Amino acid sequence: MPQLSLHSPLGPITLSEEDGKIISLDWGWGRDQTETPLLCQAREWLDNWFDDPQKAGPFPFPLDPYGTAYQKKVWSALQEIPVGQTTTYGKLAQKVGGSPQSIGQAVGRNPIPILIPCHRVVGTANLGGYSGDGGVEDKAWLLQLEGAALPHHA
Template sequence: MNAAYLNTPVGTLTLIEQDDAITELLWDKRQEGLCTALLQEGLDQLGAYFEGRLDRFDLPLAPAGTDFQQQVYTQMSAIPKGETRTYGDIATALGVPAQPVGQACGSNPIPVIIPCHRVVGTGHLGGFSGAGGVETKVKLLQGEGAYSLLI
């Protein structure tokens, strides 16, 4: 396993690469393995995102998850920077109840890059599984200019 980390406004984030794809983003510092060209590109893109210079990540991703979770990850990845969708919006698109969508969002192994922070409840922010919980979700949405749309 190869890993590389970056200090960001929401804490230290570590990217994990396996088999030439990003498989995880962790909310702490891990110093295992080699910083490959792909990991360096991921760090560069994360840095550009937090500086407001990147609207869409372009990295090979291989998040672990069930077929349903993969469908939710695809829906989340399609949400443009600066916009949000509700759990209900994604549920409607997939033809399922909203609760499993929320659970799939919480299982996202590559947050920020697969933007689960852009999924909110109807009339509330919903949860966030990253370090710092909802406060981190708010910071991410504020950084994208999306939080003011919710209040």
């Protein structure tokens, strides 16, 4: 499976491709580096996104995350949240079905963070969790980069 790593403001991240689609974004530097056209385009998009998320626009390349039908439904809904905006676990549960807890579990298992913007889902009184290496601090940083209002967090 081709992988390509890049330096980001959050540290090194690695994109993985399978059958012409992005299947994961992982924290850290990948062992193997393969510059496929898709991975190079995705790396360039991410570089631009980190410079100005509003200008970069939605991720324009195909994604194919591994997951259950319910997880994919949640991840699809995440991609509809505009840059610089947030929603809550509860509101997302009302939209796609399920409970806030099941939304939190699906969001936490998102294999393509940033590109599937799970950082845009917050609690009603706090940020909630985040699976990136820096945890909630990374989530807050991503939201601030996008210009989103942050809930008060304890």
